[in-house]
Amino acid sequence: MEQISVSPVFVGRGRETEFLGTALARAAAGEPGAVLVGGEAGIGKTRLVEEFLHGVGDPVVAAVGGCLEVGAEGLPYGPLATALRRLHSELGPAFEAAAAGMEGHLARLMPEFGEADAGPNDEFGRARLFDHTARLVERLAEDRTLVLVVEDLHWSDRSTRDLLAYLIRTLHRARVLIIATYRSDDLHRRHPLRPHLAELERLRTVRRIELERFGPAETTAQLAGILGTPAPDRVLVDRIHRRAEGNPFFVEQLAAAQREGCTAGIPDSLRDILLVRVETLPDDTQQVLRIAAEGGTRVEHDLLAAVLDRPEETLIEALRTAVGAGVLRPDTDGDGYCFRHALVREAVSDDLLPGERHRINRRFATVLAADPGLVRGEALAARLANYWYHAHEAERALPAALEAALQARRRNAFAEQLRMLERVLELWDDVPQSERSTPVRPYDRTETYPSCGCSGEQHEPGCAGLQLVDVLAEAVVAARRSGDWDRAVALVKQALALLDEEVEPARAAWFRVQLAKTCGHLERPDGGEIQYAYRLVSGLGPSAVQAEVLAMEAAQGMLGNPDRSHMAVAEQAADIARRVGADAVEQHARITLAGLHGEFGEPERAVALLTDAIGRARETGAADVLCRGLNNLSCLLQGLGRSAESLECSREGLRVAGRTGLLGTAGGCLTGNLVEALTALGRCAEAAATLDSWEYGPPLDPYHEFLDRLRGELRFLAGDLERAAELNRRARAADLARQPQNVLPSAMLAVRIHARQGRPLAARNELLAVLDIELTAGHEALLLPLLVHGAGAEADSRGLPAADLGRPVVLRRIAETAARLDPLVPLHRAWARLLDGELARARGADAREHWDAAIALLRPLKLPGPLALALLRAAESAAAAGCRDEARALLDEAAGAARASGDRYLEEEAAHLAERARLTGESAAPPREGAPAAAEEPALGLTPRERDVLRLLTLGRTNRQIAEELYISPKTASVHVSNILAKLGVGGRGEAAAVAHRLRLFEAENAV
Template structure:
């Protein structure tokens, strides 16, 4: 029986693509010489992207390169954050275990957010906009160090399925990679990239980078289809078959293979199916019954399904399962995963066709069985995938009682990996499920388990239930941290509308949302946030000390520090410190103390203010709160320059640069470098000013440091009697 389904449907001969393969091998040669390379391969589904990559990576291995492959995972809204990077780094760790450990350079905990095998990320810093950029910077450094002494080929397939965090990391990698013997190859389905597809703006942005080459694979010509058929059949094909296959496939390499299978199954020329789905299902329907069942189960399990999980869901004897898998693999439907214990479809088009052929009840039943199997034995899948996959299975099983807590657990897991865009999508799914889940399920949920954004306010964490407003708070912060500020504003408006109703009277919670709104309005350039801060202050007036009250006071003090560092700002900062201490909220206290010290210096209490800031710098460093420690360096160096102590300011800024670079604090690097350039200008060290300013223009992630760099260059030009150059820099 197995012989009847085994077919030679893949040509052993690599057909066409000579120009594309040459472009890839030339990039490999340039990378080996020390010039990093990046290529994007696009083409419609089935046109031969994977086959081209296989041919290229074979050549790369023959030349001594280390190849690491990772594929994006099709999980819809849930997403597995950083999936292709995690898979590729896992491959590098298998090949270069000692080298990768050394290249991590003591940042194992942070990099474990990408590759959990490196260690435990542990407790995370208070959420800030620098956290994701820090992770990205450390990932790029890791790859550069690994590629310093060997050629590495990093392949990321199926970008059309990439989660937002993966797209952002890839963009950062391609924009900042400057050193190392490395080739980055990424592929995507061009026919999936419709006008609103999230990959479309990324491709447009990458097109503007001259360091990236784009390769678009065309369909095969009639001559190339003839060569492909000759390879598949190991004989000269009938001219009528060549003509019909070419006309039906339109030169799509994968469709050529499927048409050959249909022909081999007994369809004469002129009788091949007109339906693409039917065509793709021909070889599936030729399998034995158990093998067909296993293929249907695998189609709903994900891009790759582990053998143990498949066995638990299939409920066949081990011999029956192995026989079924052998038939599916022999028919070129499933493939065993290299370096793993699982199976995937040889082509995603077949998986999609099989999945589409499932009945609605069949799909939800399979997802329930996957969820039950994984819940019973979590070790069936890798730890970094467990929460998200369980949430996906329960959601598609249409069981809100199980899906809501599972989705919330997955949102916590993505938050810990700094994958805030995926956290936001999961929280939106949790909000969708909220009213559908039974009341007793919602009542059993606790903020301490699922909510991190909104500070506790004296309530008992063991008895206080999670509220819908907690989800809105989490989602608002996740949206802000993922760069979706408009979405964050919209979520905040929804929360404030709920809080303005008769059923909700929670001034502390409302004050917190107004403080968030102030930050967003300022970041978006829609005001300075003063009105929102005033609303928050009015709401907490007369209330006992709490973490939220301290946050509101920090916001008021910070506004005053930047715009009106007078007695009112000083009082707000002092009260913020006092309230934070009373409720033992040390991160808020340290933030408030840094603001307080800065205001003290501006008010003339110089040494006390500087001492306060120095203490914050030391304490935050000890606690591992490196973003706040870098902010201390920024504020201290700025204060010293304000006082005319430029030599000390430069020393402080340089210490801040060392810390920011060591921990990948990209945004902080820009601010500290800007302060350093200002103090260098005061000291007349103009060549160093120019170097610092030009470096800022190349690498700063925020507009204000870049603006400061342009100002320094304009000042230099004016001081050297070059008015035209000064005007040019000011206009930049």
């Protein structure tokens, strides 16, 4: 009987298989998910997945891709590219139809699609690649359920991990199940996969299972299958189980060794256990395995043959022996071989002598350099770099690593590019200066980095060629774009230590700009880097880096507290960029200039500048500039009260971002702008649906705190104050930059929440904290509403002793702040009149003229929120003046505007006012839930008006406060209180309140 080393019987794993089946059923029902399968090496992760996939049927299509160890050295997206390639092979025309229109970017994953449609300088190419890959998977899953498997995630490159996480986060409705396996015992404390797994586990769609070792019963069943006997010898089972410690792969290896007669002397170390099977093979086969082990986890047949340089028949026989012994297996693509378990390859490689390992890697590199067609084109550069590096051929490894870095950059695999550049930095001092130069200038990657001055792609005679600072410049950008911000900071500092700022001020300024950008993302103070860079380039001739420095200086000023000098800087940046042909920098500077015009009271000029810059970006196809311009224009229009126009700008920006793969970078802010416009127009349900459909989150979305604050505002309007407060706290905790456009709206939401919760002192503290911030610019669109709500909280708490103390100081601070503002557009002037009214109300003065003026300004704008507030205040004033018909008409309009704005609290306030002022009628606002009907039998002999007085009395109101709330005189209120005390037979206000509480007269009302 033929002996085998792999059990034909799938042992155990019933619970895990059922778990995967449930996840697949959910995916088939439109609930995509991901399952992370962990376990130590040899525990059976691959076998579990293979058996599970064997049991699935139509319409399920599965594709498997494995991470190669060489991938950690620079081959990006390998497993996902393999999986997609297999889907392409299986689905054929259906796959090509799904990829239609996206071939240019998908070519970065699958070169068979042709040339990529964007150059290596594409800042957002990686985002587009991710977006198009997700869209491809969604399209493929429309007619079938997809199972995408990524094996050996512990060897994954950074780009693969990022793309996998992106798919898991964004495929919310596709019929897709993602399965990823990894070795848990390889995850040392600093392994890059550890934080990645922790982040994924926080997602509700991700489940993680850990495969346990076999127990004695499972080992017995496994050995029974391997040995072909239903009852293997118990002593043998016990010995193998003890040695293997329940690891299925080790069981297989020990069983095979036992079958070959290796019954004693097996070392306990893992390496020796793994080498037992190898050492029993013929010498020729062992030699082939030693060569193959240095080729990588996967080695192509033709490459292996060329390296071995022996007769084909001899090689085939050795390979057949290795495959038959279960050490090697044919690669699933059919053109190469893999070790059946990577641990075997590692053990074989570790068993080589140092000189032997160097010689084998040198042979691989030499053969591959002579015939590059032996490996796939996308893998060539990384493989050569790896072989030369391990061959200790520094002079060849350095240019190979440079080329691998260039190839990685062209595929937007910035993490792998950084890894290769780190290798270049490691080898730099080991290579003579004469050998470092390269005819290609891969470091000249941006339109602003000062190049060596040579034209074209070739260095001219006399040029020093590639310098260490150039490699560092490339590495800085790669680190920043791959998200390794701390490493970017370290690389910048290393470069600045090398540079002589007097000799190369432009390059020093460029690195200072990179440091400022990086610190900005990390939300750390940059120590004045832009100002330092500005001084470095101020005396130089026009250049792209000078224009970028000036543009950054102006942009930083705009985001903080700008002054007029920043406008001159932005104009200078645009002028220099135009002269040197740096079009993207020019348009960015003009967008900043437009924002500054808006800050300094020139909104129409700002709109015109933004519109022109947007048009230029459309012409040049600069998607990032176009998205920024549309985003800024939508913000500006929203602040001017032109919400309908703002909404259209946001929608166009989202269409551009979706078409160009920029949703992950610009989509969050554009979505927030869209939600703000919808909310202002009273379309709260649509705004909430827009937020719910947003597919990104932290850390993918850098604007998640903005969106959390908007979610909080919608919950506030819906009356869910606790949830609104929680979301606002979360947004403020994430916003470490503390810029006015974030600070002021969050503070306003906090003031409004505290005020509605009956916490006037907390609302006051929030307001004062903001007024203590030095705000030199106008910020009318943000400050005026905040001041209105702060003053309103003071007016509502008038008469409360704790709140009365200190109120004059607060009102004076509010008035002083308002005096510095210059409201020019109708919306801002309306808020200013509302503020005048709230300040008057807080002082107990008549404010009717202010409410009327605000209403006249707000009605044409069709913004229901502030209009409802102005109408409600005007109705209160009319009722207090005894103008009942006018009060009723204003109240009806206020109730309608409140409903249109989605503000449930204002609706309830309108109903309360109708009750208190006795304005209820056929056209009046409906009475709030729990209020007594007009014809209701009086409780305890109290009239309806006396009941209203008693309700306020139980809340601790004074006679004057009761009179103000019920629009009666203090004397009349005193009479009602006396009547109540007599009817209830009590001796004081406290006893009357106790009776009302004991009888629960107002329980329903107070719960509203």
